[in-house]
Amino acid sequence: MTLWIHAAVLVTFVAPLLMLMALGVAALGGLGGERALGAVTRVGLVTALGGALTALSSYLLTSARPPSLRVGTWFAAGETTFALDLAVDSLSLGFAALSLLICNIVAVFSFRYLHREPGFRRYFFQMAMFVVGITLVALAGSVEVLFVGWELLGLSSALLVGFFQERRGAVNNALRVFAVYRLSDAAMLSAAVLLHHWTGSGNLIALFSGDQSGLAPGQVLLIDALLLVAVACKSALWPFSGWLPRAMEGPTPSSAVYYGALSIHAGCFLLLRAQPLLAASTAATLIAASGGLITAAYGSLAGRVQTDVKSAISYATLTQVGIIVVEIAAGLELVPMLHIAGHACFRLLQFLSAPNVLHERHELDNRLGGALHRPSPTRRAGVYLFALERGFADALLERVLVAPFRLVVAKLDALDRRLVGDTSRARGRAP
C-alpha cells in the first residue's frame, strides 16, 4: 500500500513538472497552437489530479501511516543534508488535491477565456509555474522543497499581475506585488537557514509534528516570527495588506485562482502545517491571533465601501483569511481545513463570475421582486474615509517599506553612476 501511495504522490509531483517543461519549451520557441498547448496542459493537470486523488483516497482508506517520500537528495555536506522530501499525510494530500482540482477548473475556463489572446502561451506557461509551485508547497516535506514552491508561487503571481505588459499601471502594480513577495521569500529563506543551522536538516515533517527537540524557546519564537512574516506577506495579512487590491490587474481567471482561491490561502495552509510549532510559543500564537483578528476587521471594514467588484471580493476574501488564521492560532484543525476548502471553491466561482455581476444583480432583483440595493445607514465620515482609503495600508507599506528601500537603491544608483562616470571619463568617453 505504501508503495502504491508513494507512486501516486510521485505522479502528482512529476506531472506538473513535465507540463511546466513542455510549456516552457513551447513558450521559448513560440511553438504549438492553442489546441496543442491545451492538450499538454489538460493531460498534465488531469494526471496530477488523478495522482493526488488516488493518494488521498488510499491514504484515508489504509490504517498504516506511510512515511514521507524522499525523492532525492539535493546535496549533503557533512552532517547537513539538503533533502527533497514529500510529506504524505491527510493535510498535504488534501491540499494538493484541492489545489489541483481548482487548477483543472481554472484551466478549462482559461482555454476559452483567453482564446486568441496574444499572450496565450505566456499565460499557460506562467499558470504551469503556479501549478508546480502550489503542488510543491502542498507536498513539501523539507524546507528546501517548500522554498522552491514558495518562490515559484510568488514569481508566477507577479508575472501574471503584469500580464498586460503594455499597460503602465499593470506593470507598476506587478512590481509592488513582487516586492512584497520578496519580503516573504526573504523571511522564508532566513527561517530555512536558521533551521538548518540549529537542527542540521531542513526536515519539516518532524518539526511540524510537534517534535521541537533541539530548539530553545527563543529559537522557536524566532522561527515562528519569520514564518509569520512569510505567511502574512503571502496571505496579505495586516499590515501587509496594501498590495492586494493592486493585484487585480491580470486576466480574470488568474486573479481568481491566486487571490480568490489558492495563493491567498497558501499562507494559511503553511500556518496550519506549522501549527504545533506555533503552539509551542505563546507569544507567536498571540501575534498570529491578533494579526488575524485585525485583518478580518480591516478587510470587512474596507470591503464595505469598495466600488469595483474585484476589490470588493478581494477584501471579502481577506476577511475570511483573517478568520482562518485566528482559527489556526486557536488550535483548531478540521475547522480551518474545511474553511479553506469551502472558501476557496466559493471565491473561485465568485471571482470567475465577477464580470457577471450586473447580470446576476438584475436576475436576483427580478426574482426578489424588487431591488437588492438596501444600503446600510451611512457611517460616520471618518470611518468612511478610513475604509475608502483602504485603511491607508498602501500608504503605510509605501512609507515603511518602499520609501526607505527606494532611498537605499537611489543612493546605490548614484554611487554606481559616479563610479561608471569616472571609469568612462578615464577611458575618454562622455557618459
Add this chain to the structure above:
Amino acid sequence: MHHSSSNTSRAALERIVERVGHLLPAQGPIQVFVHHNTLHAFEHLSFHDAVVEAGRLYGCAPYLTEDRYRDELRRGRIGDADITAVLEADLGGRRDELVFGSTTRLELSRLLVAHGIPEHTGWALQWELDETDALERARVDMPAEARERAGLPSTRDPSDSETARYVRALWSACQRAAERCEASSPRRDARPERLRDLVLASLDIDIDEWVHPLLTRVTGAFLDQGLADWPMPGRERGLLPCFLELYSRPLARLGGPLGVTLQPLVKRELEARRDGWTSLERSLEQLGLPPETWEEFLEGEALALRGFAGMVYQFERRPDRVPVYPAPARLVDFLSVRLLLVRAALTRAATSVGFNGSLAELRSWLSQSPRAPTPSSHERAWALFHVAQLTGLTAANVQDLDARALERVEAVLSELDSIERRRVLHCAYERHLRHRLFDALTRHHPPSSSAPAFQAAFCIDDREESIRRHLEEVEPEVETFGLAGFYGVAMHYRGINDAHARPLCPVAIRPRHYVAELGEATTPALRRRLLRQWERARARFDENVHTGSRHARRGAVLFVVLGALWVIPLLLRVVFPWLHRALGRSYEGLQSGGGRLAIEHQPGERPPVGEQVGFTPQEMAEIVFSQLSVIGIRDRFAALVLIIGHGSTSLNNPQESAYNCGACGGGRGGANARAFAQMANLPEVRRLLAERGLCIPSETWFVGGERNTASNDVELYDVDLVPARVRPRLRRAVETLEIARRREAHERCRRFESASAGLSPRAALRHVEARSADLAQPRAECGHATNAFCVVGRRSRTRGLFLDRRAFLVSYDPLGDADGAQLERTLAAVVPVVAGINLEYFFGAVDPSGYGSGTKLPHNITALVGVMDGAQSDLRTGLPWQMLEIHEPVRLSIVVEAEVARVQALLSRSAELRRLVDHGWIYMAALDPNSSSIVELDAASVRPYTPERALQAIHGGSRRHYEGRRGHLPFVAIAPSTEEVA
C-alpha cells in the same frame, strides 16, 4: 465693476465647461448600451477632418495602420484601380502635372500610397542607416518598371552587387539633393501639451499617477449604484461638498502621496465655502492661467480621465437613464475636485525639487520642451531615396533634378504624409467593398414570388439577414420583412418576472405608455403559488449568500458548513455549461409560461412610469397602420404573420446590452413584437384600419415572438390563442423556423475559430447555445461586427443574395409611396440608429484600446455603471476588442430603392441626414425601382455606377458557399435547392 467682471468670466467658464462636456464619451451607465457615433462631437466637420482632429485630441489613431492596408492590398481586398480612382477624384485637374521627368503627380502619388515610405526620424533613422542593410539593398517591393528604368536586373534578389552599387550611389545623390532645397515645415499640429507633460518632461514626476487613483476612487464611490454596502455619506449634496467634507479631516493627511499637501488645501476650500464654479475659478487663478487658456487647459484635464468625467456628465444630463440612484453629479464639481488634486500634486512635486515659489510661477520655471522640429536633411534625403527607388531614378537622375523639381517632390511628399496616405488607402478599402455590393444589386435578378404560405417580420438588424435568408431557403413560399425592431410600439414595459419597468424604444423617444405582463391562471393555482414561494425562498437564500459572503461571521459559518458544496456549481458552470443550461431550462419549464400583455388602455389607472396604462384603439390602429403601410404588405396578407423581435443572452459580459436590439434602446424586443401582434389581432383595431383603407383579411392571424441572437432560441408568444384554422400553418412555420435556426447557427459557427469546421447544423446549434450560457466565453456572438451596408427597399431586390450578415435590411415599398413621405419617415427613424451602430464599430475597430475599451479580460465592473481595466484605471467606454475582432471598419453605405430625384429632395429637406451624407459619415446611393441602375449621390452631386464584376451564382443553398471558410465572403446569388436536408 468687480461684480460684473466676475459674472462675465463665470458665464464664459460655464460655456467652456459645456463645450468640454461635449467632447467626453457619451456612454451612459453600461446596463443600457446605446450605440452612437463615438465622434458625435465632431459631426460638424467633414469625416476626414474629424478623424484627424479627434485623433489629435484623444491621442487615437485616425485610420488603420498603413501596414494593415498594405496587407489588404496584397490580398486583393483593395485593388490598384481603387487607389487610382480615389486619387483621380482627389487630384482632379492636377493629376497630369509633371513632377519630374515624365512622372506625373498621379503616378507618383499612386506609388507613394501603394508602397509607402518607412517612417524613421531622428535617432531611429540614424540607427536604421548605421545598423541595418537599408543602404545595401533596394526595397523588396521596388516595382518591376522602376527596376527596368534604373537599369537593374529584373532579378528577385534585391541585394546583388549591382543593386547594392546602385543603392549606395543613390543615397549619396539624395543626400546632396536634400541639401540643395529648403525644408518645408510639417503640416500637422502636435497634441496639445498639458501642464502635467511639462512636469513629467522636466522633473520626471507624473502627477497623474498621484491624482488619478484618488479621483477614480472618490468619483466611483460617488456614482456607485449599490456595489458597496455603505454609500458615500452626504453624496446627496454633490461631489465637491462631499469630497471637501471627507478630505478636510486630519485623518486624510495619512492617505497616499497627496495626503499631506491636499488636506490643508481642502480645509481652506471648505472654510471659504466655495461652490464648484468659484472653486474652479480660484484654482485656475492659482495656477496662473490667463482666461484665454482656460478652455485648452480644462479640455486636457477632463480628457485625461475622460471615462469618469463623461459618466459624471451623463449623470448630469440624463439622470433618467441612471439605474438606481441618480447622484447629483455635475461636471464642474468633478473639474474643481480635479484641479484641487492637481494643485496639491504640483505643490508636492515642486517642493520635492526645492521650488518654493507660487504655482503660478511654476510653469515658467519649468523648462519648455522643444516643439516638433522641421525635418532634417537626412530625413528629407531618406524620403527622396525611397521616391527614387519607387520611380526608378538613378543617382545621375537625382543629380540632374533642379531645385524646382525637388520642391515639387517635397510638396507631394508633404501633401501625402502618412495620415493622408492612410486616408487614400482607407477610401480605396471602402470603395472596393461598396462596389461589390453595387455589383450584386445591379446584377441580381430575383425569382418571381408566389402567394406566400406565411409571412415573417424581423428587425432590420444585420444579424437577421442570415436567419431571413435561411428561412427563405428552407421555405420558398415564405415572405420576410425588415422593420425597426420596436415595431412602432414605444412603451415602458414590465414583464411578469421583472422587478422594474424599462423603456423599450429608440433612445430618442421618451415613451408615454406603460404596458405590464399580468399573470393568468394557465396553471393550477396551488402549484403556481408553491412554485412562486419556492422561487422567493431560493432568491432570498441567494441574496443571503451574496451578502453573507462579504461579512466576517456570517461568511465564516457559511464557508465552514456549506462551502465545499460550491464545487458543484463551480463544475457545472465552468466545466459543463451546456448541462447547466439544460438544467436551468427544464427548471424554467416547470414554472409555467408567463401571463398576457395588458395592452388595452385603462382610463382610470395611473401607471408607475409614463403617462397612461395601455394604448387606445386609435393609437394601436395608428401604430399598425404606419408599420404595415411602409413595407407594402397591404393586399397580400398570408393567413399567418410572424412578428419577431430579438435580444441576446450572454454571461460574464458587462457589455451584454450592446448585443440587444438597438431600436429598443438596448433592450429585448420580444415584448414589442408581441404587443404589435396583439394589437393587429384586435377586431376593434382591424375595423379602424379598414376605415383607413387597410383591410386585414379575417383569416389572418399575427403571432409575436423573440429570437435570441446568441443562442438562437426562438420563442413564440400566445400560441394558445391562435385560431384552429391557422394552426396547420403555424405548425409548418415552426418546423421551418426550427430548420432555419439550425442552419443559421451553422453559418454563424464558421466565424468562431473554437467551433470546428466539420460541425453538423444540429451540433452547431448546440455550440451556440452553450456559448451563450458559458461564463468563460468572451465572444458569445458576433454582434454587429462586419456590418457595412443598409439596403432600404423591397426584399425582392435582395432575396436570394448572400450578403454575409453585413447588411441592415429595411423593408420599404417605393411603389406604394406616392409622395415620398413614408421614405422620409423611414430614413429619419432608421439612419441615426444604423449610423450610430456602424460608427461605434468603426472607431472601435480603428483603435480598439483608444476608442474601444480594449481587451475584456481585465475588465472590472465599477460602481455598477462601467468597467475599469484591472485594479485602477479610467472607466473604459466603447466596445471591447473581442466584439470588434472580425470587424472591417468601413463607413455605412445606404442604398435606397427610390428615384434619384426623390432621394436628393429628401436630403435637401432633412438637415440631419444631409449633414451625415455631405460630411461623409455615411455613403448614400439610390437603386432605381424600375431598373437595375445604381447612382451614388450626395445633396449636390450624382455619380452613376458602372458595374465592374459579374455576380457568381451558387446552387444548393448558402451552405455550399460558406462551408469551410472563415473569412469575409464575396456576395453571390444563392439558388435554393430542395434536396438539402438539415
